[in-house]
Amino acid sequence: MSTDDIRVGAHTSIAKSAGPYDGPANAVHQQVEYGGNCGQIFSHSPQVWQSSYLVNLCTPKDDLREKSLTSMQEEVDAAATLDVPYVNVHLGAHTGAGVEGGLRNAGSVLDDLDVPDGVTVLVESDAGSGTKLGGQFEHLATVADETSLDIAFCLDTAHVWAAGYDISTEAGVEETFTEFDDVVGLDRLAYVHLNDSKHGCGTNKDEHAHIGEGEIGVEGMRAFIRRTAAEGVPMALETPTEDGKSFEWNIERARELYE
Numbered sequence: 001m002s003t004d005d006i007r008v009g010a011h012t013s014i015a016k017s018a019g020p021y022d023g024p025a026n027a028v029h030q031q032v033e034y035g036g037n038c039g040q041i042f043s044h045s046p047q048v049w050q051s052s053y054l055v056n057l058c059t060p061k062d063d064l065r066e067k068s069l070t071s072m073q074e075e076v077d078a079a080a081t082l083d084v085p086y087v088n089v090h091l092g093a094h095t096g097a098g099v100e101g102g103l104r105n106a107g108s109v110l111d112d113l114d115v116p117d118g119v120t121v122l123v124e125s126d127a128g129s130g131t132k133l134g135g136q137f138e139h140l141a142t143v144a145d146e147t148s149l150d151i152a153f154c155l156d157t158a159h160v161w162a163a164g165y166d167i168s169t170e171a172g173v174e175e176t177f178t179e180f181d182d183v184v185g186l187d188r189l190a191y192v193h194l195n196d197s198k199h200g201c202g203t204n205k206d207e208h209a210h211i212g213e214g215e216i217g218v219e220g221m222r223a224f225i226r227r228t229a230a231e232g233v234p235m236a237l238e239t240p241t242e243d244g245k246s247f248e249w250n251i252e253r254a255r256e257l258y259e
C-alpha cells in the first residue's frame with residue numbers, strides 16, 4: 001500500500017500563533033506544518049456560550065434548545081462562507097428526557113436548521129457517559145430517522161472504544177465496521193476522529209492518547225486506519241500535546257501504521 005491516498009490531519013486553531021497568519025488561514029498554515037492534508041477547526045472559541053461545545057441537541061430545556069439551534073445555525077453558515085464541507089456536532093445529553101425523547105429532540109433541532117448547499121452536518125459518536133447519547137450506533141441510526149435533514153456521521157475511535165466496541169484487534173475492527181454498516185450504513189460515514197484512549201473498552205471515559213500508545217493499541221489503530229482509508233474517509237487527530245509528541249508525530253505515526 002502507498003500513503004498517497006490516506007487523508008489525515010489534525011485539529012488546528014484559528015487563533016493567531018507564532019506564524020504570519022490569523023484566522024482560518026492560520027489553521028491551514030499549521031496543518032501544512034504538521035504534514036496534514038485534511039483537518040478540522042473550531043469556527044469560534046469553545047470557551048464562550050455561543051459555542052458548539054455547549055450545544056445540546058437532545059436537551060428538553062427550551063432555552064438551551066434555542067441557544068443550541070442558534071449556535072448550530074452560525075456554524076453551518078460559517079462553514080458555507082469558508083467553503084468547509086462538514087459541521088461536526090455531538091448529540092449531547094438527554095438530562096432526564098430519556099433516550100427516545102432525547103433523540104427525538106435532536107431530530108427536531110436538526111429539522112429546524114437551514115443548512116446551506118454544500119454543507120453537511122455530521123453527528124459524532126459519543127463515549128456515552130451519563131445521559132449523553134450517541135455512544136451506541138442505534139442512537140445514530142435513530143437520529144437519522146428522526147430528522148428530514150440529510151445528515152452523515154463521524155466516528156471517534158476513542159469514543160467508539162469507550163462506548164464498548166472492542167476495536168483493539170483487526171477482527172474487532174472488522175466486526176465494528178460490519179455492525180456500523182448494518183445499523184447505520186457505511187455510506188453515511190463521512191469522517192473519523194483518530195485517537196487512542198487512556199481508558200479501557202466500555203468505561204465511557206473520554207481521554208485521548210497518542211496513536212498506538214493507549215489502550216486501543218497498535219493493532220487496533222492500524223486496522224482502523226486501514227479500514228477507514230479503504231472507505232476513502234478522511235481522519236482528523238485530536239491527540240494530546242504531551243510527552244513531547246506533537247500532532248506532527250501522530251500524523252507520521254498514522255501514516256506508518258497505514259503502510
Ligand SMILES: [Zn+2]
Pocket residue numbers: 124156193238
Ligand atoms: Zn472527536
